[in-house]
Amino acid sequence: MKNNIQKKICKTLLAIVLAFTYSCTNDITERNDQFPQLNPTNVDDLAGTWKPILLTAPDEFPLDVPIATTLPAYTREINEIKSYQANITEEQKAIIGYWSVGGVLRWNEIMRTLVAKHNRPPYQNPDGTYPIPSGANPFANPEFPFSNPPYAARAYAYVSAAQYDAMIAAWHYKKLYNRPAPFVVDAALPVLIPKSTLPSYPSEDAVLAGVTVELLKLLFPTEIAFIQEKADEEKLYRIISGANVRSDVDAGISLGRKIAAKFIARASTDGAGAAVGNQALWTQLETQTAATEETPWKSQEFPTRPPMLPLFGKVKSFFMSPADVVASRPVPPPSTKSEQFAKELAEIKAFSEDNSKKHQEIVTFWADGVGTYTPPGHWNAIASEAFVSQNYSEVRWARNMALLNIAMMDAAITCWDAKYFYFNPRPCQMDPSIKTTTGVPNFPAYVSGHSTFSAAACAVLSHFIPAKAENIKTMSTEASNSRLYGAIHYRSDCEKGLLLGETVGTFAVARAKTDGAE
Amino acid sequence: MKKVILSCFLLGTFYSNAQTEIDAIMMSKNRFCVGSVYQYSSWDKYWEGTNKRENLNLGTVSTQSIGVMGNYGITDKLNVLFNIPYVKTNASAGTMKGQEGFQDLSLTLKYMPFEKKIKNATYSLYTIGSYSTPVSNYTVDYLPLSLGLGSKVASFRLMGDYQRGEFFTTLSGAYLFRSNVTIERNTYFTDEMHYTNEVDMPDVISINARIGYRSNRLIAEAIVDNWVTQSGGFDITQNNMPFPSNTMNALRLGTNIKYTLKKVPKLAFIGGYNYVVDGRNVGQSNTFYGGAFYVINFNKNSETK
Numbered sequence: 018m019k020n021n022i023q024k025k026i027c028k029t030l031l032a033i034v035l036a037f038t039y040s041c042t043n044d045i046t047e048r049n050d051q052f053p054q055l056n057p058t059n060v061d062d063l064a065g066t067w068k069p070i071l072l073t074a075p076d077e078f079p080l081d082v083p084i085a086t087t088l089p090a091y092t093r094e095i096n097e098i099k100s101y102q103a104n105i106t107e108e109q110k111a112i113i114g115y116w117s118v119g120g121v122l123r124w125n126e127i128m129r130t131l132v133a134k135h136n137r138p139p140y141q142n143p144d145g146t147y148p149i150p151s152g153a154n155p156f157a158n159p160e161f162p163f164s165n166p167p168y169a170a171r172a173y174a175y176v177s178a179a180q181y182d183a184m185i186a187a188w189h190y191k192k193l194y195n196r197p198a199p200f201v202v203d204a205a206l207p208v209l210i211p212k213s214t215l216p217s218y219p220s221e222d223a224v225l226a227g228v229t230v231e232l233l234k235l236l237f238p239t240e241i242a243f244i245q246e247k248a249d250e251e252k253l254y255r256i257i258s259g260a261n262v263r264s265d266v267d268a269g270i271s272l273g274r275k276i277a278a279k280f281i282a283r284a285s286t287d288g289a290g291a292a293v294g295n296q297a298l299w300t301q302l303e304t305q306t307a308a309t310e311e312t313p314w315k316s317q318e319f320p321t322r323p324p325m326l327p328l329f330g331k332v333k334s335f336f337m338s339p340a341d342v343v344a345s346r347p348v349p350p351p352s353t354k355s356e357q358f359a360k361e362l363a364e365i366k367a368f369s370e371d372n373s374k375k376h377q378e379i380v381t382f383w384a385d386g387v388g389t390y391t392p393p394g395h396w397n398a399i400a401s402e403a404f405v406s407q408n409y410s411e412v413r414w415a416r417n418m419a420l421l422n423i424a425m426m427d428a429a430i431t432c433w434d435a436k437y438f439y440f441n442p443r444p445c446q447m448d449p450s451i452k453t454t455t456g457v458p459n460f461p462a463y464v465s466g467h468s469t470f471s472a473a474a475c476a477v478l479s480h481f482i483p484a485k486a487e488n489i490k491t492m493s494t495e496a497s498n499s500r501l502y503g504a505i506h507y508r509s510d511c512e513k514g515l516l517l518g519e520t521v522g523t524f525a526v527a528r529a530k531t532d533g534a535e
Numbered sequence: 536m537k538k539v540i541l542s543c544f545l546l547g548t549f550y551s552n553a554q555t556e557i558d559a560i561m562m563s564k565n566r567f568c569v570g571s572v573y574q575y576s577s578w579d580k581y582w583e584g585t586n587k588r589e590n591l592n593l594g595t596v597s598t599q600s601i602g603v604m605g606n607y608g609i610t611d612k613l614n615v616l617f618n619i620p621y622v623k624t625n626a627s628a629g630t631m632k633g634q635e636g637f638q639d640l641s642l643t644l645k646y647m648p649f650e651k652k653i654k655n656a657t658y659s660l661y662t663i664g665s666y667s668t669p670v671s672n673y674t675v676d677y678l679p680l681s682l683g684l685g686s687k688v689a690s691f692r693l694m695g696d697y698q699r700g701e702f703f704t705t706l707s708g709a710y711l712f713r714s715n716v717t718i719e720r721n722t723y724f725t726d727e728m729h730y731t732n733e734v735d736m737p738d739v740i741s742i743n744a745r746i747g748y749r750s751n752r753l754i755a756e757a758i759v760d761n762w763v764t765q766s767g768g769f770d771i772t773q774n775n776m777p778f779p780s781n782t783m784n785a786l787r788l789g790t791n792i793k794y795t796l797k798k799v800p801k802l803a804f805i806g807g808y809n810y811v812v813d814g815r816n817v818g819q820s821n822t823f824y825g826g827a828f829y830v831i832n833f834n835k836n837s838e839t840k
Contacts, residue, residue, distance in 0.1 A: 045715060048730040126728070133724035140774045159773075317630060319591035369632065377674055381719035388724055388775045398722060398730070445630045452632035454677075456776075504632075 048402065049126060055119040056211035057410040061534070064412040065189030068532040069182040070335055070419060071279055075189035078275040080268055083194055083218045086202045094262035095203050101257040102207060109257055116254040117210045120225040121180060121414035122401055127247055128176055129390040129397060131237045135164040136388055138322070138459070145320035149293055155238040162237065166466055167329040167429040169391040171289055172236045174419075174426035176229055178335060179280040181419035183228040183273050184221060184412040190272070191216040199262050208259040219269035220261040221411045226251045227273020228280075235281050287333040292326040299323050306440040312353045312447065314440045314461040325460040330434025335423045336524040337430070345431050345520045347513040350441050350463040361507040365444040369451045369504035376502035377454055383467065383499035384455045392467050392496070393425040396474035399492065403482055416534055421477045424525035428473035428518050429466070435517065436461040444504060455503040465506045468497035468514025469521070476522025480529055493518075558745070559659060559696030559705045561647055562608035565833040569605040572805070572826030574598075574620075578818030581679070584770035585815055594628025596679050596818060600638070612650075616643040619670065624680045631680055634673065638683045641667035656699040663692040663709070676718040678777035679818065685779065686736045687714040703749045703756075711739040716779055725780060726769045734780050737767035754793040758809065761786050771816050781816040788812055789822075801830040 065075050072078075084090055101109070116123055139147050139159035148159055155161035162168055196218035200208045215221075226248040233244045252270070255261040261269075302324070306313035316322045330342065337345070351357035368376070385392045400421055404414060441463035445451040458466070475493035479486035497515050500506035529535060562568055577597035580589050602620035609615055619640045625633035642665070649660040668687045675685035694707030713736035721732045740763050747756030761784075768782030789809025796802045806825040811817065 045729075045731050045733045045735055048721075050730075130724070130728045133728060137772060137774045319628065374672060378719045381674065381676055382721070384720070386776075388772070389720075390722070390724070390728075395722075451630070453630045454632050457630050 049118075052118040052122070052405050054117040054211055055122075055411070056408065057213075057413075058408045059410060059413075060213060060215050061188070061410040061412050062192065062215065063188075064185060064410070064416075064534070065192050067185050067188075067412075067416065067534050069185045070178045070423070071283060072182045072186065072276065075186045076193075077279075078186065078272060080186075080190045080194075080219060080272050083196045083264060083268065086197060091202070091262065091264075094264060095199055095206060097263060098199060098206060098256055098259050101253075102209075102259070105257060109253070112250045113209055113254050113258050116222070116251050117258065118405075119411060119414060120222045120251060121184075121411055121418055122405070123247075123251075124176070124180070124225060124229045125173075125397055125401060125418060127244070128173060128233070129394045131233070131240055132164040132169045132172065132394050133388060133390045134240075135160065135162055135237065136169065136391060138163060138165070138387065141320050141322075147320075147322055152235075152238065152290070160239050164237075164391070165325055166385075166391040166393060166470070167292070167326050167332075167433055168289075170393040170422070170426045170429035170470070171287075171332065173393050173397060174335065174422040175236070175280055175284055176232050177415065177419040177422040179228050179232050179277055180225055181412075181415040182280075183224045183276045184415040186272060186276060187219055187221045187224040187269065188215075188412055190219055190268075191221075194218050196265070198260065200259050206259050210258045210260055213260065217261050217265045219272050220252075220255050220265040221269065222251050222255045223261070223266040223269025224273040224276075225269075225411070225415075227270035228277045229273070231274055231277030232280060232284075235284060283333075288328065288331045292329040292332060294323070294327040296323075298327060302327060302437060302440050310354075311440075312442050314442045315446055316459055317443060317445055317457050318459055322459050324437070325458070326433060327437045327460075330430055330437055332426075332430050334427050334430050336528060337427050337521070341524070342431050342434055345517060346438060347435050347464055347517050350439055350507075350509050350513070353442065353447065357509075358507075361509060362444055362447055365501065365504050365507060366448060366451055368502050369444075369453065373502070379495055379499045380454050380503040383496040384503070385467075386456045386458075392470040393422070393429070393474075395496075396421065396425060396470060396478075399489075400474070400478055403478065403485060407482065413534065416532070417477075417481050420525045420529050421474060424473040424477045424522050425470050427521045427524060428469040431517055431521050432464055432466050432469040432514065433460075435464050435513075436466075439463045441510075444507060451504050453504045455499075455505060457505050462506055462510050464514035464517055465497060465500050465510040466514070467500050468506075468511045469518040471496040472515040472518025473522040473525075474518075476519055477525050477529070480526045559661060559694060559698075559703070561611065561645065562606050562614050562830075563611045564608045567605060567607045567831045567833060568828050569603075569831065570803075570805075570826055570828030572602050572604065572824055574600045574602070574822060574824035576600075576820045576822040578811075578820040581818040582814045582816055583773060583775075586773070587819070592629035593626045593631070593679070595626070597625050597627070598820075599623045599625075612647045614643075614645040616645060617641065618643075622682045624682065626680060634677065634680055634682050636673050636682055637671045638669065638673065639667045639688075640670045641665055641688075656697060659696045659698075661692075661694040661696070661707075663690075663694060663707075665690045665692070674719065675716050675779050676720060676723075678779065678781075681779075684713075684736070685716040688712065690741075692741075698749065701748055701750045703745075703747060705743075705745040707743045709741045709743075711741060713738055718779070723778070725778065734778075735767060736780050737782065738765040739763065740765060752795050752797065754791070756791050758789045758791060759787070760789070760809075764815075768816075777816060783817045784813075784815040785811045785817045786813040801832075803828045803830075 150159045150161040150163050152161050195216045198217040200206045230248045234241050252266050303313040385395050441461045443462045471493035475489050478489050497511045579595040600620040600622040604618040606616045620638050622638045623635035645663045647661050651658050666689050673682040690709045690711040692709035696705045715733045722730050742761045745756045745758050763784050764782040771777050787809050791807035793805045804827050808823050810821045811819045
């Protein structure tokens, strides 16, 4: 009798443990695994006439005439596809599944990964100073880059802009040479992805891989092996799937590389390399603000960390002139001695003491701090998920990403300009009893970067997808508010940041209306 | 009927949840032991991966908890236990705000299928099944100041005890199955990017050994405990924030004492100390605790065996 009870208990215990084990091993579904294959509703076959960002003309860089599809050499290229398909592996099928969602989207995701991985502030030296990552010696400690928000905004912008120009060139040559796709030449050739009606020379995916790899080598030099592996996969995907022959791909890589060189040349002279500043500048920022009898910003970190990229406001924008940047500069923040300031500080103190779960959720959701893809990366993720349902062509994907990211780079430039022009302290500097629920960024408060990035992204995305404008606006406002709830920004920082972002966004939106794509 | 030691459990609260069951002591039938324990744990150095460092922006990170726990003897060989701690965290430097609230409720069934006296020694075997779940919606993705890891944990422990005279040795090992946790971000980076708000938590193996003196009045023991995260976790990278699914390992040494009052044998006091000698992605914490327990006898015949 007693033994029976004991056995039952044992069995029950075992059953609970087994049931729990089973319930824990449920796989997690990730959103980007659910994206459908790219199958555009409109292939934008006139995109070769759209206005590029940096290229003087779509054919600024030449591309060789392809060999005729009637030649035996072409047939051998078709045979290469067939031989791959005859022995296709599960791994190759996975590569096709991954890349066929779209090259611009996947490269954007890869970039977000690289940003998140490298978004870590350098660890201090034993003497309390901080080493500065160096592009010339990227593997040293700390590794280059520290992909903080301005660095990331610029990286996303360069890659997206270069991809867009490269797509315009690709579309131009597609139309010019009008080489049919392999499955058109050989109607018996199986195609493993949705068939495109576009000419196939050069391969748009290869152009993308070519241009992106070169830029990423510059921006994330310690990741070249990983980047190259991804590019090789993308090239292979086009051939195995039957979308391109090898000469389509080779031509694409070569065209992409040439275009990249133009962007790399610009990047090396845009002022970003000098944005870190030096001790003399850091001191000067403090003394010149103190001279106005305002309280200068001070790092809240131990040991004291130099301010993040004080000269980023001088970086050369794609759409705004230096005069535009100054003209967009927000009005001065409330004086730290003013009644208005005291009121705003008290508001933040109250947020720091509320234990609202809702606020904490918003703070965490939008924090995008150390180890993340940054606020611009967050908006890239939001944009990507919105674009997927729009069934864009690759060239439109590239164009919209370019305009979005250039707007956010401009947000970084103008916001950093304001931050270092006013050099305003954070709430916890003015009142050390203010505790925060997210990390305090190591740069001045006015205006809020999150607010500027979000409003700029909101302006551009609402223009692309007016049906989602309201929803996007809600997100942008929430991102801005998260900095109040987290007790790291004053209301003025957020409100004026939103305003600045909106202003900056109009440059990209004006461009969108005149670039020939609408 | 074997003689069952009438005693409250001796705590080894290495982690404030699911650790109350790992001593070789059973409540006898219809007796309910209830008590409260206060614990203070703090560290100013931690392992970032395998690299031990300090962080001047955190200073000393402390966790205080006060828990209510109980142990009821369903039979002499089967006990049910519970534990619910209220936790408060704090960082002495920097700006990050500490948290407080109820953490995880744990429920445990402890069963002794075997006890045998051979010559002067008593050998016993225990199986312990435990389940713990968060009882408040505390923020998980806020390490190192979050109240807990937010995971529902089912653990199964096998434990053997050897007692000769008043000296004993206990050895146990447990496997902890940990459920996915939901965080407030919908994208996060571990060693790769994840576009989801769910986090896969690696399981844990915990090994615990105790040796010491045990009589009806006094228990004093030394403890070694090894907590090892299984595959699926990852290291904190330099100057990055910790994350719930980090590989968190800790080797601890500690000591516990329990004293039952002579005049009031239903009342016992406990206390203890332990510290982390080696770890990975955890703080090198020093932990002190103390508490009191009271036994309520629901038997009609209330005489103690």
